[in-house]
Amino acid sequence: xxxxxxxxxxxxxxxxxxxxxxxxxxxxxxxxxxxxxxxxxxxxxxxxxxxxxxxxxxxxxxxxxxxxxxxxxxxxxxxxxxxxxxxxxxxxxxxxxxxxxxxxxxxxxxxxxxxxxxxxxxxxxxxxxxxxxxxxxxxxxxxxxxxx
Amino acid sequence: xxxxxxxxxxxxxxxxxxxxxxxxxxxxxxxxxxxxxxxxxxxxxxxxxxxxxxxxxxxxxxxxxxxxxxxxxxxxxxxxxxxxxxxxxxxxxxxxxxxxxxxxxxxxxxxxxxxxxxxxxxxxxxxxxxxxxxxxxxxxxxxxxxxxxxxxxxxxxxxxxxxxxxxxxxxxxxxxxxxxxxxxxxxxxxxxxxxxxxxxxxxxxxxxxxxxxxxxxxxxxxxxxxxxxxxxxxxxxxxxxxxxxxxxxxxxxxxxxxxxxxxxxxxxxxxxxxxxxxxxxxxxxxxxxxxxxxxxxxxxxxxxxxxxxxxxxxxxxxxxxxxxxxxxxxxxxxxxxxxxxxxxxxxxxxxxxxxxxxxxxxxxxxxxxxxxxxxxxxxxxxxxxxxxxxx
Amino acid sequence: xxxxxxxxxxxxxxxxxxxxxxxxxxxxxxxxxxxxxxxxxxxxxxxxxxxxxxxxxxxxxxxxxxxxxxxxxxxxxxxxxxxxxxxxxxxxxxxxxxxxxxxxxxxxxxxxxxxxxxxxxxxxxxxxxxxxxxxxxxxxxxxxxxxxxxxxxxxxxxxxxxxxxxxxxxxxxxxxxxxxxxxxxxxxxxxxxxxxxxxxxxxxxxxxxxxxxxxxxxxxxxxxxxxxxxxxxxxxxxxxxxxxxxxxxxxxxxxxxxxxxxxxxxxxxxxxxxxxxxxxxxxxxxxxxxxxxxxxxxxxxxxxxxxxxxxxxxxxxxxx
Numbered sequence: 001x002x003x004x005x006x007x008x009x010x011x012x013x014x015x016x017x018x019x020x021x022x023x024x025x026x027x028x029x030x031x032x033x034x035x036x037x038x039x040x041x042x043x044x045x046x047x048x049x050x051x052x053x054x055x056x057x058x059x060x061x062x063x064x065x066x067x068x069x070x071x072x073x074x075x076x077x078x079x080x081x082x083x084x085x086x087x088x089x090x091x092x093x094x095x096x097x098x099x100x101x102x103x104x105x106x107x108x109x110x111x112x113x114x115x116x117x118x119x120x121x122x123x124x125x126x127x128x129x130x131x132x133x134x135x136x137x138x139x140x141x142x143x144x145x146x147x148x
Numbered sequence: 149x150x151x152x153x154x155x156x157x158x159x160x161x162x163x164x165x166x167x168x169x170x171x172x173x174x175x176x177x178x179x180x181x182x183x184x185x186x187x188x189x190x191x192x193x194x195x196x197x198x199x200x201x202x203x204x205x206x207x208x209x210x211x212x213x214x215x216x217x218x219x220x221x222x223x224x225x226x227x228x229x230x231x232x233x234x235x236x237x238x239x240x241x242x243x244x245x246x247x248x249x250x251x252x253x254x255x256x257x258x259x260x261x262x263x264x265x266x267x268x269x270x271x272x273x274x275x276x277x278x279x280x281x282x283x284x285x286x287x288x289x290x291x292x293x294x295x296x297x298x299x300x301x302x303x304x305x306x307x308x309x310x311x312x313x314x315x316x317x318x319x320x321x322x323x324x325x326x327x328x329x330x331x332x333x334x335x336x337x338x339x340x341x342x343x344x345x346x347x348x349x350x351x352x353x354x355x356x357x358x359x360x361x362x363x364x365x366x367x368x369x370x371x372x373x374x375x376x377x378x379x380x381x382x383x384x385x386x387x388x389x390x391x392x393x394x395x396x397x398x399x400x401x402x403x404x405x406x407x408x409x410x411x412x413x414x415x416x417x418x419x420x421x422x423x424x425x426x427x428x429x430x431x432x433x434x435x436x437x438x439x440x441x442x443x444x445x446x447x448x449x450x451x452x453x454x455x456x457x458x459x460x461x462x463x464x465x466x467x468x469x470x471x472x473x474x475x476x477x478x479x480x481x482x483x484x485x486x487x488x489x490x491x492x493x494x495x496x497x498x499x500x501x502x503x504x505x506x507x508x509x510x511x512x513x514x515x516x517x518x519x520x521x522x523x524x525x526x527x528x529x530x531x532x533x534x535x536x537x538x539x
Numbered sequence: 540x541x542x543x544x545x546x547x548x549x550x551x552x553x554x555x556x557x558x559x560x561x562x563x564x565x566x567x568x569x570x571x572x573x574x575x576x577x578x579x580x581x582x583x584x585x586x587x588x589x590x591x592x593x594x595x596x597x598x599x600x601x602x603x604x605x606x607x608x609x610x611x612x613x614x615x616x617x618x619x620x621x622x623x624x625x626x627x628x629x630x631x632x633x634x635x636x637x638x639x640x641x642x643x644x645x646x647x648x649x650x651x652x653x654x655x656x657x658x659x660x661x662x663x664x665x666x667x668x669x670x671x672x673x674x675x676x677x678x679x680x681x682x683x684x685x686x687x688x689x690x691x692x693x694x695x696x697x698x699x700x701x702x703x704x705x706x707x708x709x710x711x712x713x714x715x716x717x718x719x720x721x722x723x724x725x726x727x728x729x730x731x732x733x734x735x736x737x738x739x740x741x742x743x744x745x746x747x748x749x750x751x752x753x754x755x756x757x758x759x760x761x762x763x764x765x766x767x768x769x770x771x772x773x774x775x776x777x778x779x780x781x782x783x784x785x786x787x788x789x790x791x792x793x794x795x796x797x798x799x800x801x802x803x804x805x806x807x808x809x810x811x812x813x814x815x816x817x818x819x820x821x822x823x824x825x826x827x828x829x830x831x832x833x834x835x836x837x838x839x840x841x842x843x844x845x846x847x848x849x850x851x852x853x854x855x856x857x858x859x
Contacts, residue, residue, distance in 0.1 A: 001337060002337050002338075002339050002342065003337060003338075003339060004338065004339040004340055004743075004822070004823050005338075005819075005822035005823055006333070006334045006337040006338040006339075007271055007272065007275075007334050007338065007822060008822060010271070010275055010330075010334075011271065011576040011577075011818065011821055011822060014275075014575060014576050014577060014578040015575055015576060017578060019574075019575070019578055019579050019580045019581075020278050020281075020578045020579065021579050021580045023580075032288055032289040032292070034288075034289065034290070034291065034292035034307060035288065035292050035293075036292040036293055036298070054201075055201075055203055055204065056204070057200065057203075057204040057205075057206075057207035057208060081207065081211075081296075082293070083207050083296075083298045084292070084298060084306075085203065085207065085298075088301070088306055097292075153667060154667075155667055155671075156667075161754070162754055163752065177828070177829075264824065267824045267825055268742055268743070268745065268824045268825025269823070269824030269825070270577070270742075270821075270824075271576070271577055271821050271822065272824070274577035274578070274579060275577060275578060278577075278578055278579075338823070338824070339823075340743050340823040340824040340825070340826050341824050343826055343827070343830050344824060344825070344826065344827065489827065489829075490671070490752065491746075491752055491827045491828065492827070493752065494752055
């Protein structure tokens with residue numbers, strides 16, 4: 001039966017209900033077990049195969065050798081898309097997706113997360129700096145588009 | 149008699165969720181002419197896909213769209229699996245269907261809210277999005293994320309369903325079914341809503357067919373075509389369900405088709421959960437893909453989505469082409485808009501459920517007034533995007 | 540002394556300051572109820588005040604193509620009209636601050652000014668969206684104004700006086716003595732509420748301000764101070780309209796229970812009307828301008844005529 005205000009039952013019910021909004025910073029969010037937060041790396045299990053580095057869609061992982069049979073891993077968490085392919089590809093399951101997601105920061109450097117000792121040279125940073133200087137000096141076309 | 153005004157809508161406008169440009173010529177409140185310019189959301193995805201391996205491309209194609217991300221990922225995976233000659237295990241096929249139908253539910257509830265908002269029915273907007281959260285929570289429980297699920301891998305799926313997740317899904321589906329029936333009732337009976345959508349933006353069946361409309365836009369005009377029924381993929385060949393059509397042809401018809409599809413999706417997921425086969429969830433896929441090409445189709449919430457993948461034997465594809473459903477529906481919009489009122493522009497646009505992020509692919513720039521088209525090459529494009537002074 | 544007292548009343552209570560505070564409270568209540576009915580939280584209590592302060596602190600941009608004088612003065616016209624009309628409405632006791640026979644007609648006309656100002660603002664802004672919004676505001680005026688006036692004049696006709704304070708004072712007694720006239724008064728009250736929703740340009744009649752179609756309609760080019768004054772005058776219009784309806788149909792500050800002070804009874808009645816307005820806003824969607832005109836002339840106007848006819852036939856014709 002056509003009438004205006006057909007949704008009246010919902011309106012009246014809602015007047016008595018608690019709002020459905022989760023007041024997030026005050027109330028914590030409940031996360032399911034499959035939730036993909038930031039990846040974490042255990043250096044003891046790594047064998048240096050670099051499959052994670054190859055498979056990462058965002059090229060956010062860099063594995064460097066620091067000593068015999070010891071590797072260090074750098075996650076560029078600002079490039080990471082939190083897909084979890086690294087965790088799936090790793091044959092030794094040394095990368096796991098944690099439940100950490102509150103990573104907002106004012107300083108981009110804190111998002112370049114290095115695990116296990118000596119931070120390797122940040123290959124990504126260098127490349128980006130080079131492209132920027134190149135642009136300012138000559139607007140001519142470079143032969144390497146993208147720089148990746 | 150009244151003078152003609154040009155009303156520009158977009159690329160930034162409150163009624164548009166994504167940028168597109170319309171130039172309407174109006175006489176008072178009547179639309180006399182409509183011109184469409186698209187391409188504002190072009191991101192170079194097809195080019196980017198050629199520089200990444202197939203596994204990385206799975207995640208890239210997933211991010212073509214936020215609302216129908218599983219569509220693109222599955223479509224790409226299906227095309228690649230066909231080139232590789234892989235047969236995915238039946239459990240993986242059923243799991244892909246479950247996630248795909250949950251995505252359809254969340255997309256149609258999103259559309260219901262957006263349609264309500266475009267006609268000023270804000271209450272429907274708020275409460276339907278509240279209930280959409282049930283579908284989003286279920287997707288998060290199953291796949292780990294609310295959008296861009298990352299459920300697929302080449303050869304199957306990545307995550308399995310355990311008993312607790314199945315139980316939670318069933319409870320969520322029960323609530324979704326009840327709420328959908330209530331919204332169907334409200335949408336069919338609310339006077340102000342029907343006054344805005346009935347007999348508005350009428351698309352006759354022949355015009356829908358000839359202009360290439362797909363999905364609920366075409367089914368709302370009486371065309372009985374659904375990829376899941378007529379060219380089944382994944383597990384759809386074994387699942388019984390109805391194709392919902394409406395003979396009306398106006399926006400109300402499309403709304404009723406979407407509400408009907410919501411209920412059908414709930415039935416499909418329940419069938420899948422009841423008949424989930426045992427077995428592995430993925431087969432191993434080779435890194436290098438043999439030479440070949442494949443076309444894959446998928447019934448996205450908006451219509452038929454087509455992916456074409458061509459491989460040259462290496463581990464990166466040589467060509468990926470995506471035809472999103474909105475591209476097919478955009479041609480029919482011009483017919484819907486002529487001789488309608490300015491006040492109806494938002495709801496007619498919203499009725500095809502536009503997703504311009506999916507749609508914008510390579511654009512050819514045409515000089516105004518001529519038919520000369522120019523394609524910008526890679527070097528010129530890079531130059532324009534990084535130079536500090538205009539070239 | 541009388542002049543000083545008059546100034547204090549007009550500026551503080553129940554004049555300008557009281558009206559402003561009540562208008563901001565009414566906006567908050569409307570938004571909070573709207574949110575609660577949609578199962579969400581809604582804004583905190585000081586939100587409307589915060590919005591006004593924020594708007595005052597922003598730069599006022601005046602587009603090059605407009606006549607700056609007209610553009611800047613228009614919000615103040617609307618503001619002045621609404622504040623003036625509030626002086627004639629009884630708030631805490633039956634004679635209002637200013638009361639004389641015929642002030643009902645004055646208030647009815649003063650409350651039309653904001654709509655005219657709105658369409659003039661739309662025209663003077665010289666942008667496609669504003670012009671469309673201004674045209675729609677004027678067109679909508681033709682749809683709801685006649686039923687609104689007819690509804691307002693029904694209790695005046697019933698009691699034979701055009702003085703708002705006198706109607707507020709005499710109506711409850713008259714209705715209790717002749718209960719048959721509850722019917723035409725009720726019909727006119729309902730028509731008055733729906734027409735008030737149209738005058739305030741809220742759903743289902745918020746056509747000039749249709750966000751998804753014409754951005755913000757006549758308000759598109761306004762910013763900063765001027766937008767704050769416009770918004771404040773709209774909120775005040777809501778309070779004025781509700782107070783007018785309360786005075787004409789519900790007896791204004793007349794108490795239900797004998798010991799209740801007038802101001803409390805007035806607040807309760809106006810809050811009830813605002814609640815009804817918020818409910819209508821939440822329950823329906825927006826209709827098109829041609830549907831609005833059809834609705835105004837095919838449903839609202841005949842209903843208000845029915846109410847008036849009942850009064851004319853039965854009272855003046857001497858049947859009851």
